[in-house]
Amino acid sequence: MDFASLIGLGLALAGLFVGHTLDGGRFASLIQPAAFAIVVVGTFGAVLLQSDARTFSRGMRMLRWVFFPPKSRRQPLSREIALWSHTARRDGLLSLxxxxxxxxxxIRKGLRMVVDGITPDKIRNLLETEVSAIEFAERQAARVWEAAAGYSPTIGIVGAVLGxxxxxxxxxxxxRLGSGIAVAFVSTVYGVGLANLFFLPFGNKLKAIVSDQIAQYELLIEVFHDIASGNHTRVVEERVASLLAKR
Incomplete structure (x- = not known):
């Protein structure tokens, strides 16, 4: 679990509710089902409208990465790369x-290309195309939360007008005046609060995780190129060192 994300979320909510209470407000006054329905349902409806179903679904599933990010593969990947390099140098490319x-x-696709004897430059071009496709799909999914952050405040204003x-x-x-005024103001709080305390941080966190994964794929491209080119293991070891250095 990413405790930094959990603590950050706790601090954000604590600041909101404690500040509201210190100002004499009641917690119950922030609980408005009508405002919640307008803002949350309206926001995700707008996001789904601009996205295809697969991208939207992928973005929803990626949310768990905020608190349970993918396990770091840097150490095991560096060991695998070193093993590939030494094996290819000692026993030939077919041994991979x-x-x-x-x-x-x-990785399976990269190793298959090396074993099949595809030229190093062709391997690089093909894998770069593959990485570009992966990056586009993953970033589009992460942007679901950025889009939600963009729509949420505006829909909060719509809720305020409806109230x-x-x-x-x-x-x-x-x-009946009190309930209408409450919906009006709480809708705005929901819209702005969700955008800045949840949706935008979620989106930025997911983009950082995607960037790290893409960086590892890009390094693998260079590794497969080096191995296919018959470069010395020292060259590959330097690339492994760069993988471990990036945190």
């Missing part, structure tokens, strides 16, 4: 076929 049982489809319309329709009945 024994390492193709990995579950990582990208004021409700107030104006019931000026003759003072007992």
């Amino acid at each position: 076929e024994q390492y193709m049982e990995t579950k990582d489809l990208f 004021l319309i409700h107030v104006m329709e019931n000026l003759s009945d003072p007992s």
Whole structure:
């Protein structure tokens, strides 16, 4: 678990609720189901409208990475790369076929190209195309949360206007004015609060995770190119050192 994300979320909520309480407000006043429905349902409806279903679904599934990020592969990957390099140098490129049982489809594809004797430059071009496709799909999914952050405040304002319309329709009945005004103001709080305390931080965190994964794929491209070119293991070891140095 990423405790920094958990603590950050706790601090954000604590600051909001404690500040509200210190100012004399009541926690119950922030609980408005109508405002929540307008902002949350409206926001995700707008995001789904601009995205295809697969991207939207992927973005929702990626949310768990905020608190449970993918396990770091830097150390095991560096050991695998060193093993590939020494094996290829000692026993030839065909010997790499024994390492193709990995579950990582990208690594399997790279090793297959090396074993099949595809030219180093062709390997690089093909894998770069593969990485570009992966990066585009992952970034589009992460941007689901950025899009939510963009729509949420505006839909909060829409909720506020709807609440004021409700107030104006019931000026003759003072007992119903309070609920309409509450929906109006709480909708704005929900819209701005969700955008800045949740959606935007979620999106930025996911983009950072995607960038780290893409950086590892890009390094693998160079590793496969070096191995296919017959470069000395020292060259590959330097690339491994750069992988471990990036945190």
